[in-house]
Amino acid sequence: MALDPRANVEPEAPPDFSLQTSFGDDLKYFPYQLRGECEDLEAYEPGGFHPVHLGDIYDGRYKVVHKLGFGGFSTVWLARDSASDKWAALKIVVANESSTYETRSVDSDHSVVLESEFFDVATRKFWIAGPNGHHLCLVYPVLGPDLSRLSKGIHTRFKPESAKALMLQAAQALSVLHAEGLCHGDFTASNIAVRLKDDFHAFNEEKFLEVFGRPRTDPVRPYSEESPEPHAPRYIVEALDFLSSSSNLLCERICVIDFDQSFTATSAPTKLGTPAKYLAIEVAVGEHASPASDVWALGCAIFRVRSGEDLFFDYDTNSPADVLQQIVKTVGDLPDRWKETRFDEDGNPTKDQGEPFWALEETRPLEDGVHEILDEPQGLFIDQNGAPQDPAVADPAPPQFESDGPPRVPYTEAYSGMLWKPTAVCVDGGYFAAYSDESDEMLKAFPKMAESEAAQLVDLLSKIFEYDPAKRVAAKQLIGHPWFGHSQRKRKRVD
Template sequence: MSPRQYEDDDAESLPDSRFLLPQLRDADTEDVEKYQRGGLHPVHLGDIYDGRYRVVHKLGAGGFSTVWLARDDTEHRWVALKIVVADYSTSVSTKSQLSCHAASRCASDAVFGFVLERRHFTLDGPNGRYLCLVLPVLGPSASDLSKGIYSRITPSLSRRASYQATRSLADLHAQGLCHGDVTTANILFGLLNIDRYTESDVYRLFGAPETAPLETESGETPGPEAPKYIVKSLNFLSSIESVISQDVRLIDFHQSFLISLPPEQMLGTPAEFLAPEVAVGLKASPASDVWALRCSIFRVRSGEGPFSGFEVTSPVDLLRIVIQTLGEMPSSWGDTLFDYYGQPTKEPTKGSPLEPVVETGRVRLEDRVWKEDKKKPYPPCLSDTIRKPTATKINNSYIDGYSYETDELLEALPKISENEAALLYDLLSKIFVYDAQKRPSAREVLSHPWFHMGEL
């Protein structure tokens, strides 16, 4: 079947968009098309769930859930209420129980490296039955804080956070469980005693929730399956008080699995974090977790992942970049076939071998959407946590993006020391190898000197 025929078949199978994109400035929202049977549950500010959890603000959204800041009116504290899409609620419930069991067997201090449910309940709604997880409230992710020249975590905190994430993963592996989705989006910074804040304090620190009507393409009023409006997620970096802690936790065990029982199907991990053996269709393992963790460490320290500067949307995209970096793949992988969507397949009629790289397109940062406050420094209370390179004025000029004109400005910014660069290269080069058996375990790399250049 030709790629063109694939395109035609795919175009015929794609449903028409029902909703208009919400008009919220500088906001990443949930996929509004998932407000349908089996999908997301419609949530409104002020809704009360399980008779005690009152929705006050929005914390975020992913492909399989929305997460809300809620006030527990029974225990008088803040919680994160995660409402999973209906079609995945049963699976997520099983994985959540598995991770809770594994974490309960870890050393007492290690448990604090994970985010586990305080309780859960089910909810019947217009789109099905949903699992609702009650979780502790955490702050921004490592992805939020480490964005190239837009936002950079301080060097010492980068090493501290990387060490803590590595230790958490090592403890998880020791209990026979793989995380399966180690990314910077799943490494979250903690908050400093958020329960001391009232509802008015939350609005004072982070602003009242911003909303925009959810409108349909046809102009018809959405039914009960969709919310009346979409809410913009809370921005922890807008606070004028110090609320972000120096400690991180590993979250989201929706793709976790027993080491002794790896999944048969491809992990749902973003392609740029996949280990190469997983990208060719082999089973995931603790070694693939370690590969993903090292990709995350690279992003935490440098602001960009090792493969995120390229268009990597599928396993085959990733492999082309990895081959450029590490050289040719093992010969035993050479007969792997990939389908039109870049996924490994064992069906000869639906796949073809990996094609040589002709040219790899870069994702130029100047093509990204810029926020209006790009030159406004972060509040002083965040000085020990992050800095904003674009707010740095050098020779009477600001950095607007990566281009030939800004090379001189970039050269003037602080650089990683030669000593640290050598240590980081040594750490990463031991892990970025094709043979999973030759990668060190998460436990083994904890003693690497890069982690211990300063106080952790």
């Protein structure tokens, strides 16, 4: 069954955007109407993203079937390769970054990255000439979702044992890189993906559509009356949801991706393109990155994967100065040598005249953050005290909106050993829809992390979030830490 590239593109009745037109003064496009997150529509412009449509064929062999994901510098598409009759992931880089993208990555130059089970590298590359410029396209093996998509606030969380197993592998992967004198430079939960079982790779296009359905799309609507083409696509595509499959296609095996910020330990930069919330403190104040900076990022990823939340993040943490405030709030006062660091108007450290750093008055010690991590309750229906409730007594409130329905549906039995969904838990008849004062009260009904595990995790993170990079624990020293359990435990698949 061929995929109709125009299927599910034009809605029967366009949404009413009358309440949103006030935003059109600075933006080119109306917001998209899809449940999942998508790339920034405003980046479809010269120098930006390449417009892709379902059914497009690239390099004479790769037919686009779905979207896998996106980042600040690229979109990633699921394609069927007619030459090999296999699936492939096409990473199409924004035009402005394409010419330098390859030179920034060290992955293909080192055998450890090419040969290790923890990494995948591009198998082919080619160039695409489009309306927004020339784009580098890298061809990769297809992977499952990244860990940040599977550990996301009230929406989805890992079971404790799965989180430990995955992050043990992350520590092992980092140890392999560092042993070869390499640093990843962007070691975030978004750059650690899970591998897919052989069942997925055996799908043909017809079976794929049978399992996952047609891609969800939404027309791109400019504020002007002009067509979005040629710079933007006719429609935007929601990324593939692997968890919509009734059978578990995910392995508890990781793959570290995106080496575009990588560097050798002997040529360390003072600036990294990693999100501010993962920046090591020494990089945030303008010092050189190092293997120790990767370890700091690993600690941030561990907290995210175990808790579903980011440790050093507030709603406006976007710069080194911002994250420094969050770090001091959590870990403690800066050493004297860093207290005089000044920052420019964008929050970047500067040696010229700038604003001095100022710490927030509030504190939230690391121990408190760990002890507040929520765990799964004993059932899907609980009262405000966390005790199980009879579903017949709970009297769940009906969804207010159609979009409220899917979050209330728990993961299928196939995923129950790996993931759980806080939004599927009914607390005294109510469900989570978004963070609010009311939801904060509901969260109190959830059990907290066991004291024994909390003590181990605090110990682990305290070793990682050491301000002095020279004293910070090395990746290879983390592997045997008791929080991970048995350091040599076999990685398992969740069937």
